[in-house]
Amino acid sequence: MAKSKTILRALAGETLPTPPIWMMRQAGRYLPEYKATRAQAGDFLSLCYNPELAAEVTLQPIRRYGFDAAILFADILLLPQALGADLWFVTGEGPRLSTITTPGEVSALKPTEAIHDTLSPIYETVKILARELPDETTLIGFAGAPWTVATYMIAGRGTPDQGPAHNLIAQDRPTFEALLDRITESTIAYLSMQIDAGAEVVKLFDSWAGSLKGADFDKYALAPAARIIGALKERYPNIPVIAFPREAGDRYIGFAKATGADCVAIDNSVSADWAASNIQVDGCVQGNLAPGHMVTGGQALIDETKRIVKAFSGGPHIFNLGHGITPDADPENVALMIEAVRG
Numbered sequence: 001m002a003k004s005k006t007i008l009r010a011l012a013g014e015t016l017p018t019p020p021i022w023m024m025r026q027a028g029r030y031l032p033e034y035k036a037t038r039a040q041a042g043d044f045l046s047l048c049y050n051p052e053l054a055a056e057v058t059l060q061p062i063r064r065y066g067f068d069a070a071i072l073f074a075d076i077l078l079l080p081q082a083l084g085a086d087l088w089f090v091t092g093e094g095p096r097l098s099t100i101t102t103p104g105e106v107s108a109l110k111p112t113e114a115i116h117d118t119l120s121p122i123y124e125t126v127k128i129l130a131r132e133l134p135d136e137t138t139l140i141g142f143a144g145a146p147w148t149v150a151t152y153m154i155a156g157r158g159t160p161d162q163g164p165a166h167n168l169i170a171q172d173r174p175t176f177e178a179l180l181d182r183i184t185e186s187t188i189a190y191l192s193m194q195i196d197a198g199a200e201v202v203k204l205f206d207s208w209a210g211s212l213k214g215a216d217f218d219k220y221a222l223a224p225a226a227r228i229i230g231a232l233k234e235r236y237p238n239i240p241v242i243a244f245p246r247e248a249g250d251r252y253i254g255f256a257k258a259t260g261a262d263c264v265a266i267d268n269s270v271s272a273d274w275a276a277s278n279i280q281v282d283g284c285v286q287g288n289l290a291p292g293h294m295v296t297g298g299q300a301l302i303d304e305t306k307r308i309v310k311a312f313s314g315g316p317h318i319f320n321l322g323h324g325i326t327p328d329a330d331p332e333n334v335a336l337m338i339e340a341v342r343g
């Protein structure tokens, strides 16, 4: 029964005649119904922690477009908050957090068992979704990968080059590694609870993996992903994991094998043809349409969508964007993309 879901089939290594499709940030500000529910919740964090409304926005793109997967509506920064960091969002700017850069601040973080006090509404959202999603729709849970989460905890905000985190590595590597270790351990606990609540697949978002080079990539992107996936596979051998080491470039090669991921999600800085011969040879890939096409649309969107589908047609593939859809995207273009994949 479960394996008739197309996303699970692709993740198990099956080559399907039409790739299943979902979209990063498919519940988001480009949708008028999302903006309405967000206004009803009051603000973004209140929306994340309201299980009924978070489930509602997760379901909106499924109703509108019939995507093959729904992704839990939450944020990667809820985990730092559950560990004790202050978190707030500045309208028009983005997230802000209290910073963690000293050994004392790392040891003052809450113990892993305590994260569920804050995160229990998220598990409630997953339970509602597991009940309410159509039978054919796969439910994806997620967390930020430790490096990406650490970059926000160290800088207290999003940074273009992750400079503050790289500086901490240079100035006080043991403190950086202690922080990374705490995030890794609590991510395993967080994702385990999402799976217990009904998530059928989990995804690790390493949005800033591309700024880790050489041995640092191995230690801070690859090794934590391998540790998380290893721990999850021990408890939940049948739950597939998608890893997204964004902008990893050459380092996408072998990432699935080295970490145990069932699928590697790729951004749009690598070509689909290159990815088919270098990454898809090891298993399922997800990606990689440039999100800008959702703004510009037209024949270029259709052509590029079809080109990607064709490039990956020889192996397991989940169609998706190379990164999240942006608030200025036109909802009509999403329908156009789906038609180009399925039509």
Ligand code: 1CP
Residues within 6 Å of the ligand: 023, 024, 025, 026, 027, 028, 029, 038, 044, 071, 072, 073, 074, 075, 076, 077, 093, 094, 095, 142, 157, 158, 159, 205, 207, 324
């Ligand atoms: O105003 C709003 O409504 C907030 C916009 C928004 C949304 C819709 C934020 C703030 N987070 C989210 C939801 C979200 N975030 C999801 C839900 C599921 C989905 O539809 O995809 C997911 C999976 C995330 C993950 C996330 N949050 C990532 C990793 C993926 C990526 O986009 O690279 C990151 C880096 C974040 C941090 C974050 N949260 C929100 C913003 C604007 C940011 C980026 C901040 C920055 O770097 O400046």
